Every structure is written in structure tokens, then in C-alpha cells.
Amino acid sequence: MTEETWGLICDDLRKTIGQNNFVTWIAPLRFSAVNDGVARFDVPTSFVGDWVNRNFSDKIIDQMSRNGIEVDRLEFSVASGGSAPAVTHRAAETSTNGPRRAPEAVAGDDLPGAPLDSRFTFDSFVTGKPNELAHAAARRVAEGGTVTFNPLFLYGGVGLGKTHLMHAIAWELRARAPEMRVVYLSAEQFMYRFVQALRERDMMGFKALFRSVDVLMVDDVQFIAGKDSTQEEFFHTFNALVDQNKQIILSGDRAPGEIENLEERIRSRLQCGLIVDLHPTDYELRLGILQQKVELYRQQYPGLVLSDGVLEFLAHRIVNNVRVLEGALTRLFAFASLVGREITLELTQDCLADILRASDRKVTIEVIQRRVSEHFNMRLSDMIGPKRHRTIARPRQIAMYLSKQLTSRSLPEIGRHFGGRDHTTVIHAVKRIEELRAADPQIAEDLELLRRMLEA
Ligand SMILES: Nc1ncnc2c1ncn2[C@@H]1O[C@H](COP(=O)(O)OP(=O)(O)OP(=O)(O)O)[C@@H](O)[C@H]1O
Numbered sequence: 154m155t156e157e158t159w160g161l162i163c164d165d166l167r168k169t170i171g172q173n174n175f176v177t178w179i180a181p182l183r184f185s186a187v188n189d190g191v192a193r194f195d196v197p198t199s200f201v202g203d204w205v206n207r208n209f210s211d212k213i214i215d216q217m218s219r220n221g222i223e224v225d226r227l228e229f230s231v232a233s234g235g236s237a238p239a240v241t242h243r244a245a246e247t248s249t250n251g252p253r254r255a256p257e258a259v260a261g262d263d264l265p266g267a268p269l270d271s272r273f274t275f276d277s278f279v280t281g282k283p284n285e286l287a288h289a290a291a292r293r294v295a296e297g298g299t300v301t302f303n304p305l306f307l308y309g310g311v312g313l314g315k316t317h318l319m320h321a322i323a324w325e326l327r328a329r330a331p332e333m334r335v336v337y338l339s340a341e342q343f344m345y346r347f348v349q350a351l352r353e354r355d356m357m358g359f360k361a362l363f364r365s366v367d368v369l370m371v372d373d374v375q376f377i378a379g380k381d382s383t384q385e386e387f388f389h390t391f392n393a394l395v396d397q398n399k400q401i402i403l404s405g406d407r408a409p410g411e412i413e414n415l416e417e418r419i420r421s422r423l424q425c426g427l428i429v430d431l432h433p434t435d436y437e438l439r440l441g442i443l444q445q446k447v448e449l450y451r452q453q454y455p456g457l458v459l460s461d462g463v464l465e466f467l468a469h470r471i472v473n474n475v476r477v478l479e480g481a482l483t484r485l486f487a488f489a490s491l492v493g494r495e496i497t498l499e500l501t502q503d504c505l506a507d508i509l510r511a512s513d514r515k516v517t518i519e520v521i522q523r524r525v526s527e528h529f530n531m532r533l534s535d536m537i538g539p540k541r542h543r544t545i546a547r548p549r550q551i552a553m554y555l556s557k558q559l560t561s562r563s564l565p566e567i568g569r570h571f572g573g574r575d576h577t578t579v580i581h582a583v584k585r586i587e588e589l590r591a592a593d594p595q596i597a598e599d600l601e602l603l604r605r606m607l608e609a
Pocket residue numbers: 173250273277278279280284309310311312313314315316317318406442475476479
């Protein structure tokens with residue numbers, strides 16, 4: 154297999170495992186050789202090799218086979234040094250998110266940090282009303298001065314920039330104070346390190362390692378909910394660091410108070426710091442992000458002409474998360490440069506027909522939740538939270554009902570969007586609202602109003 158074929162396989166893998174997983178785990182691999190049914194790779198640390206082997210080997214083998222390379226297993230050896238491989242750069246440069254360099258590890262080799270994405274800096278983070286508070290808090294922490302709020306907890310929906318902000322803080326701290334031991338990792342990686350330490354009977358080492366950092370950043374903490382011993386260890390690590398006045402920065406898909414199956418003592422500890430919310434994007438922010446990305450693409454595709462109104466059109470029409478917006482723009486530029494044409498509105502509509510159709514059709518569950526919360530004057534976060542009072546539970550049921558009516562999502566998927574509730578809860582909600590619609594004219598009217606607003 155050539156490096157070029159590996160590059161193609163990487164492109165496919167990115168689609169199947171998602172951009173974040175790809176950047177963190179696959180991009181750092183350096184393809185070495187295939188022989189006797191074994192594909193060999195160099196990896197920066199045994200941790201990465203181990204993780205990829207456990208979590209992604211099936212997918213890699215499958216994608217290889219789709220590209221005509223048949224292997225039975227993968228082997229990883231720790232590279233003796235050097236930077237990320239050329240093929241990783243190439244694969245990364247054609248990523249759906251535009252030009253960038255390969256990820257780098259933020260911590261020294263002895264520290265358990267995950268690689269950082271070099272695109273995710275403060276410079277490249279566009280601010281607007283929906284994210285200004287989160288941005289300001291992140292900036293403050295990144296100054297690295299006296300610890301004023303601990304932890305900083307960033308939360309918000311998918312693809313709204315939580316990981317971007319965390320990486321930006323890490324880059325900034327690293328630039329300002331290179332001697333600081335800054336560790337960024339996902340909650341899943343934290344758990345993996347913990348389980349590995351248990352297996353290898355090296356809890357002392359684990360504790361010493363995590364207690365020796367100056368700044369600890371853990372992404373997607375909702376992941377540890379319900380995982381009892383990991384939570385316990387996380388709690389001790391957290392306390393030890395707070396006691397030493399070390400900064401902790403966390404992110405989650407919802408506020409700490411709304412993460413189910415999180416131990417009460419952790420929840421209350423998390424609530425002691427500053428909790429900031431990244432809100433869904435608005436039109437101005439989307440336009441700002443598009444304009445910023447276009448500047449980058451102008452360097453990559455010099456000479457491409459963009460007609461007036463195209464960016465405004467995209468900002469209006471693609472209201473999903475920023476990741477989708479970026480993907481659309483990347484495709485548009487790549488396509489226009491391939492056919493050598495100006496990016497007109499017409500070309501945009503042709504090239505992005507599927508994405509536009511999907512956004513058209515899509516009244517998303519998130520939008521339904523938002524509209525219903527506004528209508529009933531309740532907090533959006535209560536849609537996914539645990540509260541059961543009628544004034545909250547009823548609108549939540551209405552939102553579930555509308556999600557079933559207006560989207561093609563399955564019952565379990567809807568349940569997941571409502572704070573990981575079971576599909577039977579959704580069935581119950583749908584039945585209940587159907588009954589109420591027949592019996593209560595006020596509910597019938599509310600439903601009709603909401604449906605019209607959502608389909609407008
Ligand atoms: N305000 C912004 N300015 C520039 N780029 C942004 C902004 N918000 C998000 N992005 C980009 O959108 C993409 C998704 O962001 P990110 O991965 O940080 O989201 P997330 O909130 O961590 O999502 P997830 O819940 O999926 O982990 C990234 O490529 C990021 O650079």
C-alpha cells in the first residue's frame with residue numbers, strides 16, 4: 154500500500170469516525186508498511202497505538218479492504234522521534250474544515266495530554282452574541298493569572314465551539330508560560346488512563362501524574378456520568394488540584410446541574426466555578442465565521458471569485474452547527490476550483506443541493522426545543538434536564554411530540570436529545586400529548602401555533 158492509498162483511506166475514515174476522532178487518533182499515525190496481512194504504523198505514544206487498536210482497528214481494516222488492501226490486523230510501534238508524517242499533513246489539508254497543520258501534543262511526553270488542533274486558536278474563533286461570554290471567560294483563564302474561578306465549565310450543543318475554545322486556551326497558555334504543565338484530554342481518555350492504571354496496578358503513578366499538572370482541561374465530562382469509579386477518581390483529582398489552586402477547565406454538552414447520573418458531590422463541586430453557555434449561532438455569527446473561513450480559502454485557492462450574496466445565502470440557509478457550515482464552504486471551494494468557475498449563487502445551489510435540502514427539510518430537535526422553551530417561557534436547558542414539575546415536564550412532552558411529528562428521528566434518538574431519556578418516555582409523551590390535544594383546546598392551540606412557527 155502506498156502513502157497515497159493511505160491518504161485515501163484517511164479521507165474515508167474521517168467521514169466514518171468524525172473529524173474530532175480523526176484529528177485526535179488517526180492523524181498522528183504514520184503508515185509504515187503492509188506485509189503478511191499485517192499493516193504497521195508508527196505512533197507517537199503507546200497510548201495512542203493502544204487506543205486506536207481498541208477503538209478503531211475494525212474501521213481501519215474495513216476501509217483498507219474497501220480500498221483493495223486486505224489485512225487481518227494492525228500493529229503499532231512507538232516512533233523514535235520526528236514530526237508528524239507528510240501523509241498526515243496531506244490528509245489533514247484536505248479535511249472538511251479547511252487548511253491546517255497536523256495536530257501537536259500540548260504536554261510533554263510524560264504528561265497524558267491529547268493532541269491539540271493547530272487551527273483551534275483564539276485568532277480563528279469568531280465571536281458574536283451567542284458565544285461572547287464563553288469567549289471572554291476562556292480568554293481570562295488563558296491569561297494564566299490568579300485563579301479566579303475554578304473550574305471554568307463551558308457547555309453547549311454539538312459543534313458550537315467548546316473544543317475549539319479549550320484548545321485555544323491551551324495554545325495560549327503554552328505560548329505565555331511554556332513551563333506550565335497544561336494537560337488537555339477528553340473525559341473518555343481520562344477514563345481510559347484510569348482503567349489502564351488499574352490494570353497495570355499503577356494507581357500511584359496515575360495519581361501523581363494528574364496531580365502534578367498546573368492546568369487540567371477535560372472535554373465532554375458528561376461522558377463519565379454513570380461510570381462510578383472513574384467519577385470517584387475524577388473527584389479526587391479535581392479536589393487535589395483545586396486545593397493546590399490549579400486551574401481546571403471542563404466542557405460538557407449541558408450544564409453540570411443537568412447531567413444525569415453525576416454524583417451529587419461532583420455536581421456541586423462543578424457548580425462552584427464559572428459556568429458559561431455557548432448558545433446556538435445566530436445569522437450574524439454564521440456570516441462572520443463564513444467570512445473568516447473565506448479569507449483562509451483565498452490563500453488556498455487564489456484567483457477564485459465569489460459572487461456577492463453567496464455567504465449571506467449560506468448563513469441564512471444552513472442553520473445547523475458550525476461544523477456543517479464549514480463543511481459546506483469547503484466543498485464549495487473545492488468544487489469551484491475543480492471546475493474553474495466563479496462561485497455564484499447558482500453554482501452554490503447545485504453543489505450544495507443535498508446540504509441545503511437537508512437544512513430545508515430539517516426542523517431539528519434543537520430548534521423544536523428552543524421554540525417550545527421560548528413559547529412556554531422556560532429555560533432551554535430544562536428540556537434536557539431532570540426536573541419533573543408539570544410546568545417543565547409538559548412543555549418537554551410537547552417538544553418530544555413535535556420532534557416525532559416534524560422530524561424523521563427515531564424514538565431512541567429523540568430520547569437521547571432530551572437528556573438521554575429512554576424511548577418509552579418518548580412514547581409516553583407522544584400518547585399523552587395526543588390525548589391532551591383532543592381534550593384540551595388550549596393545548597391544541599399551542600400545538601398548532603408551534604407547528605406553524607416551526608414549519609414557516
Ligand atoms: N465561533 C467560532 N469561530 C470559528 N470556528 C468555530 C466557531 N465555533 C465553532 N467553530 C468551528 O466549528 C467546528 C466544531 O467546533 P468544536 O469541535 O469546537 O465543537 P464542540 O462544541 O466541541 O462540538 P462537539 O459537541 O461535537 O464536541 C470546529 O471546526 C470549530 O473550529
